[in-house]
Amino acid sequence: MSTPLKITLAIVAVLLATFTIGVLSGKIWWFSEEPPLMVIPDMDDQFHLKPQGEAHFFADNRAQRDPVEGTLPRVGRTYPFAMGDVDSAEKYFAAGNPLPKTEYVLARGQNRFNTFCSPCHNYTGTGDGLIQKRGFGNQETMNLTRQQAREYSDAKIFHVISAGQNIMPAYADRIAEVDRWAIVHYVRLLQETPGTLPTLGGHAASAAAGSTNSKRMQ
Ligand code: HEC
Structure with missing residues (x-):
């Protein structure tokens, strides 16, 4: 060679x-x-567990675990009030929503609402989301546009999102504090025109467009 x-x-x-x-x-x-x-x-x-999956390793067979008691989030802070402690929350957040109600904030609120809340509350907030239709909760108390919910303070809505209410789970450890306030603005907007999807930036917030509309901002 x-x-x-x-x-x-x-x-x-x-x-x-x-x-x-x-x-x-x-x-x-x-x-x-x-x-x-x-x-x-x-x-x-x-090896990893899927959030909504089963895990027989744990006594309750749920893969999704609550944060370990006493641990702190890497970003933000832990929510200080328990579910039933609405009065303390209302006093603490008496100043109301710290975010301005700008189009950007509303679009962010819409994006987070469509992602986290619409499965139960529907895109319009009327309480008849897919999960509700399949038997979870009752539409009356899940209807965010009902009179009683319209009379809630911003602080109370923020508290319900953060700590939950009855069978509604708490979202403080899943949604950043600033996003929870953006959602509060968006819930207010849904309450202004019950049953219709708000128009943001000239685009009607359709179920499909609403969830992808502001993907850029995630
Ligand atoms: C797993 C389903 C589920 C999800 C997801 C969910 N909720 Fe709820 N929510 C409920 C149920 C059920 C109730 C009614 C609880 C009760 O009977 O008091 C409720 C009640 C509420 C109430 C009080 C309404 C009233 O009139 O008392 C508010 C406000 C609320 N939810 C906001 C939200 C927001 C905002 C989100 C998204 C961050 C969200 N929820 C996500 C199930 C859910």
């Missing part, structure tokens, strides 16, 4: 070996979305 041929073969062998090791180690990944074959396992592919 001539020397140039030997050199060419050596280069091809090195390239092939590099490619194979690259693929196996997961460093060359562009041709597949599948997790790489782990020769030396690292943390790319690991």
Whole structure:
């Protein structure tokens, strides 16, 4: 075998070996979305539980766990009031919504509302979301545009979002404080024109558009 041929073969062998090791180690990944074959396992592919899934490891069989007592969120602060402590919350947040009711804030509120609240309360806030229709809760108390809810203070609505109310779960550890206030502004807007979707920035907040409308802002 001539020397140039030997050199060419050596280069091809090195390239092939590099490619194979690259693929196996997961460093060359562009041709597949599948997790790489782990020769030396690292943390790319690991066992995890899905939030709404089952986990028999825990006594209540729920995969989603509450934050460990006494721990603090990395961003923001923990919500200080228990579900039933509406009076303290109303006193503490007596100043009302700290955010200005601008179009940007409303669009953010709409985006978060459509994501977190519409499954139960529907996009219009009328309480007949998909989950309610399938038997969760009763539409009357879930209707955010009913007279009683319209008379709630901003602080009370913020409190319900943060700490929950009866069977409604608390969202303080899932939605940032500033976003919860943006949602309060949006709930107010839904209450102004019950049963209709508000128009923001010239676009009607349709169920489909509403949830994608402000994706940029996430
Ligand atoms: C898992 C379903 C569910 C989700 C998601 C949910 N809620 Fe609720 N919500 C309820 C139920 C059920 C009630 C009625 C509780 C009761 O009977 O007092 C309720 C009640 C309320 C009330 C009080 C209404 C009243 O007239 O007393 C407000 C305000 C409220 N929700 C706002 C929100 C907002 C804002 C979000 C999104 C951040 C949200 N909820 C997400 C189920 C849900």
